Each structure stands twice: as structure tokens, then as C-alpha cells.
Amino acid sequence: MNEIIIEDYSKKIKNTEVLSHVNLRLEGGNVYGLKGKNGSGKTMLMRAISGLIKGSQGKIIINGEVLGKDISFPRSIGVLIENPSFIGGYTGFQNLKVLADIQKRIDDTRIRNVLKQVGLDPQDKRTFRKYSLGMKQRLGIAAAVMEYPDIVILDEPINALDESGALRVREILKEQKDNGAICIIACHDTEELEYLSDVIIDIQDGVIVGER
Amino acid sequence: MKNRLFYDWKLMLAQVHLGIRSHWKWYCVPLLFGMVQGYLFFWQLALWSQYTPEIFYGSFGDMIMYVFRGMEEYVPHNMQQFQVPVTYLLINIGVAVFVGNQTARDLEDFGKLQLLRYHNRTVWWLGKCLWCVVHILIFYGMLYMGLLFAMFANIRHLELSGIRDIFQIHTYIYNNVFYCQMPMTNSVGTVLLIAVLMPMVTSIALSFLQMCLEMLLSPSVVMVLLMGIDVLSAFFMKWCWLGNYMMIFRYNFINPNGVCWQLGLEIDVCVAVLAIFIGNILFGRYDVMPRMKEYV
Numbered sequence: 246m247n248e249i250i251i252e253d254y255s256k257k258i259k260n261t262e263v264l265s266h267v268n269l270r271l272e273g274g275n276v277y278g279l280k281g282k283n284g285s286g287k288t289m290l291m292r293a294i295s296g297l298i299k300g301s302q303g304k305i306i307i308n309g310e311v312l313g314k315d316i317s318f319p320r321s322i323g324v325l326i327e328n329p330s331f332i333g334g335y336t337g338f339q340n341l342k343v344l345a346d347i348q349k350r351i352d353d354t355r356i357r358n359v360l361k362q363v364g365l366d367p368q369d370k371r372t373f374r375k376y377s378l379g380m381k382q383r384l385g386i387a388a389a390v391m392e393y394p395d396i397v398i399l400d401e402p403i404n405a406l407d408e409s410g411a412l413r414v415r416e417i418l419k420e421q422k423d424n425g426a427i428c429i430i431a432c433h434d435t436e437e438l439e440y441l442s443d444v445i446i447d448i449q450d451g452v453i454v455g456e457r
Numbered sequence: 458m459k460n461r462l463f464y465d466w467k468l469m470l471a472q473v474h475l476g477i478r479s480h481w482k483w484y485c486v487p488l489l490f491g492m493v494q495g496y497l498f499f500w501q502l503a504l505w506s507q508y509t510p511e512i513f514y515g516s517f518g519d520m521i522m523y524v525f526r527g528m529e530e531y532v533p534h535n536m537q538q539f540q541v542p543v544t545y546l547l548i549n550i551g552v553a554v555f556v557g558n559q560t561a562r563d564l565e566d567f568g569k570l571q572l573l574r575y576h577n578r579t580v581w582w583l584g585k586c587l588w589c590v591v592h593i594l595i596f597y598g599m600l601y602m603g604l605l606f607a608m609f610a611n612i613r614h615l616e617l618s619g620i621r622d623i624f625q626i627h628t629y630i631y632n633n634v635f636y637c638q639m640p641m642t643n644s645v646g647t648v649l650l651i652a653v654l655m656p657m658v659t660s661i662a663l664s665f666l667q668m669c670l671e672m673l674l675s676p677s678v679v680m681v682l683l684m685g686i687d688v689l690s691a692f693f694m695k696w697c698w699l700g701n702y703m704m705i706f707r708y709n710f711i712n713p714n715g716v717c718w719q720l721g722l723e724i725d726v727c728v729a730v731l732a733i734f735i736g737n738i739l740f741g742r743y744d745v746m747p748r749m750k751e752y753v
């Protein structure tokens with residue numbers, strides 16, 4: 246089973262601790278919802294698990310391997326962090342294709358299916374530059390989940406989405422977690438977050454204050 | 458092991474391909490720049506041929522020398538104003554703007570998604586370095602295409618008795634038009650080779666340095682630092698200021714006190730290798746996230 250263990254992890258940026266002594270154990274098949282005010286460190290924690298930032302203390306162990314020592318990045322991860330940005334001159338399909346070609350785990354059919362799943366038309370000839378905000382967001386979600394990664398990280402996935410988009414996110418998260426993935430999400434809509442998550446993690450000024 | 462290397466190599470090539478393809482429209486900038494420079498050259502030539510009829514013919518070799526001439530040594534006590542050679546500066550800025558947008562800024566965008574799918578940071582970094590080399594070759598290639606275009610558009614100024622004529626250097630142009638004494642102890646072939654090769658190699662070294670520094674400082678700060686190097690190179694004719702190797706008038710076959718191209722090549726290679734090496738270490742501990750505003 247997939248498992249992330251975070252041991253006494255801290256991250257300092259210019260003398261301020263943005264994450265402070267985080268201890269967590271995350272298991273596959275669950276959706277973890279990060280809850281906290283603006284600037285509490287939700288996105289930062291997601292970056293840390295992705296291997297994008299280096300901790301100043303502690304370690305993160307993913308399926309038995311220490312991040313930053315045994316592996317630079319989790320072996321199988323999909324993320325949507327910050328506003329999704331792709332290559333402006335490429336269509337949605339082309340963008341996903343470029344990413345899929347790196348690890349070659351999935352074929353074109355899967356890319357088309359995932360596009361449909363998030364509610365985008367695979368045949369759409371419009372380039373990413375011409376996408377609306379919500380469409381960009383949908384493509385970002387598609388890129389994160391298309392390869393059935395062990396870890397799915399979605400930072401405010403329903404931010405720019407309409408109602409149907411939000412419903413699709415529910416379905417997608419269900420599918421991914423049934424696949425055994427560890428899903429980590431953040432969202433400012435408390436009701437939606439409670440609905441989506443199996444476990445809520447409360448975070449305040451970089452400190453984990455509660456888990457339920 | 459061998460498979461792994463092959464896979465990494467293909468990832469790097471894919472990155473080069475993507476970097477070039479997603480920005481290909483911008484390569485019309487060096488093309489246009491080359492054309493403008495070519496036309497400027499022939500325009501000056503035509504102007505001077507009115508006064509001095511002996512100066513009429515130009516060649517591709519002359520154009521290359523013209524574009525990469527830079528400036529003569531600046532001697533402060535001559536009461537002359539210090540002016541940075543515009544062409545030289547524009548080429549440097551052109552290269553730097555392209556490169557500056559590719560590493561640190563790319564990591565805030567699409568590069569982040571790519572990076573997560575690579576198994577290590579080094580492959581990504583080396584891919585960027587490789588992209589940088591290819592990019593600079595294309596950049597200069599387009600510039601030369603622009604020059605060629607201008608040359609064929611001004612064909613009456615060419616001596617067309619043989620292909621060698623296109624590559625000769627008319628020293629009288631420099632002695633009369635640009636007031637530069639051009640004794641030229643080296644053969645024309647060597648001079649042209651240096652004029653073509655050294656600016657490219659120096660640009661590559663400077664760009665590697667730029668990418669490496671971007672791991673520590675914000676892209677805009679690095680840009681300013683780089684322009685500082687360019688300007689100081691114009692000010693001081695010294696071996697340690699890399700910009701000198703992009704200016705033909707600074708070489709010792711024109712100015713006896715000038716810089717030596719062999720040394721330049723060695724320094725360029727050293728800077729490039731060091732920048733790749735140090736850059737790799739820095740990127741290994743680089744935090745991939747948007748830069749704070751106060752940095753920019």
C-alpha cells in the first residue's frame with residue numbers, strides 16, 4: 246500500500262518557519278483535506294511532499310524511500326499546484342502528450358479519456374493560450390491524474406470551476422482513491438472539503454493542529 | 458545502466474525540441490536584426506563610395522566583421538566619450554532575454570510538471586544546458602541568414618568573380634570607414650573563423666553563467682549583472698572580461714595589445730564547464746516555487 250511518512254519536517258524561508266515540525270502519516274486509498282487560513286502553509290506542505298522544495302529539518306519517506314536522498318521526486322506523482330500553466334501554443338491534447346511522453350506509461354486513448362473526464366473536448370483545436378480560466382484548471386487536473394499516480398495533489402482544484410466541474414472533481418477523486426492513490430487536496434469551500442475528504446488536516450501557521 | 462543513459466539522453470533531446478518549438482516564432486528577431494545590420498553596412502558603404510570611389514565593393518566577410526566589430530580599445534584620457542557599441546550590446550541582450558526566460562521562470566510554469574516526471578534534477582538541468590547551446594546556434598544562424606539576405610539584396614556591391622570574393626575582407630573599408638587600423642597579421646580565413654566562432658562560444662559561456670546565477674538570484678537581477686559584464690568588457694580591454702571575445706577590434710591581430718583568441722576559447726570553456734557544474738549543485742538544492750516579490 247502507498248504510504249507517506251513525514252517526520253519532524255520543518256521548512257525555513259528567510260528565518261520564518263513556514264512549516265514547523267510536521268508529523269504525518271498518509272495512507273493510500275484516502276483523500277486528505279488540508280484546511281487552514283491563507284498563508285497557513287497548505288501549498289508549502291504540498292510542495293514539500295512533491296520534492297519541489299528542500300526541508301531544513303526532518304524527512305519525508307515515500308513508500309520506504311527518503312525524499313531528497315534515495316529519490317529526488319516521488320516515483321509516481323501528479324500535481325496541480327498554483328495556477329496551471331502549460332505551453333501556450335499547444336492544444337490541451339498536445340500539452341498532455343508532451344508530459345505523457347516523458348514516462349510513457351499511458352497511451353493516447355487514456356489522454357483522450359482523461360480530457361473527456363474533466364469535461365474538455367479532446368478534438369478541441371484551440372490552443373492553451375485561448376482557454377478560459379476554468380478550462381485551464383480542468384487541464385491542470387487532467388495532467389495531475391492522467392497517469393494514475395500513487396500520489397495525487399490538487400491545490401484548490403475547484404477554484405475556477407462551475408458546478409459541473411466540481412462534480413467531475415468528486416468523481417475523479419473517487420476513482421483515484423479507489424485505485425489506491427494518496428490524494429491530498431486543499432480547498433477554501435469548507436463544505437466541499439468536508440465532503441471530498443476522508444481525513445481533514447487542520448493547519449495553522451505551518452503547524453498541524455488537528456487531524457480528524 | 459546503458460538503457461538508463463539512453464532514456465536520459467532522449468529526455469534531454471525532447472526538452473531541447475520543446476524549448477525550440479515553443480518559441481520558434483521569436484527566431485525572426487535575430488533574422489530581422491541580421492537583415493537590418495546587413496542593410497546598414499551597405500548603406501554606409503554606398504555613402505562612403507560617393508566620397509571615396511575606391512570603396513565600393515563589400516563582401517560577406519566584411520559584413521561579419523562589421524556586425525561583430527565591437528569597438529576599439531577605449532582610452533579614457535583622449536577626451537572621447539565612452540559609448541557602448543550598440544550592435545554588440547543588442548546581440549548580447551537578445552541572447553540573454555531568450556535564455557533568462559527559460560530556466561527559473563520555466564520552473565514556475567510548465568517546467569515544474571516536466572521536472573516531476575523526470576527522475577532526477579540533473580537530467581533536467583543538463584537538458585536545459587543542451588537547449589541553450591542549440592538555441593544559441595540557431596540564434597546566430599538566423600542572424601547570418603539575415604546578413605545573407607541583405608547581401609543578395611545589394612548584389613551590385615559584390616565582386617562576383619568567384620566564391621572566394623564573398624569571403625574576403627576589404628581592409629580599406631575598416632581603415633577608411635571605421636577609422637580602425639587593420640594590419641591583420643593572420644590570414645583572412647583564420648580571422649573569419651574567429652569572427653564566427655568566438656561570439657557564439659562566448660555567448661554560450663555567458664548564457665551558462667546566466668542560468669547558473671538564476672539559481673541564486675532573480676532573473677531580472679541576473680540580467681542586469683550580465684549587462685554589467687557586457688559594458689565593463691567594452692570599457693576594459695582585458696582578458697578577464699568575456700565580452701572582449703565578442704568584439705573583433707579587440708583581438709591582437711588588429712590591436713597589438715588586444716586579447717588572444719586561444720586564451721579566450723580556453724576561458725570560455727572553463728566558464729561554461731564551471732557554470733554547468735556549479736549550476737547543477739545549486740539546482741540540486743533549489744526550491745521550486747514562485748520568487749518572492751521583494752527579490753524581483
Ligand SMILES: Nc1ncnc2c1ncn2[C@@H]1O[C@H](COP(=O)(O)OP(=O)(O)OP(=O)(O)O)[C@@H](O)[C@H]1O
Pocket residue numbers: 258263281282283284285286287288289290746747748749
Ligand atoms: N514563494 C514564496 N517565497 C517565500 N515565502 C513564501 C512563498 N510562498 C509562500 N510563502 C510563505 O509561506 C507561508 C505559507 O504559504 P502557503 O502558500 O503554503 O499558504 P497557503 O496555506 O497555501 O495559503 P492560501 O490559502 O492563500 O493558498 C506564508 O507565510 C507565505 O508568506
Ligand SMILES: [Mg+2]
Pocket residue numbers: 287288289400
Ligand atoms: Mg495555497
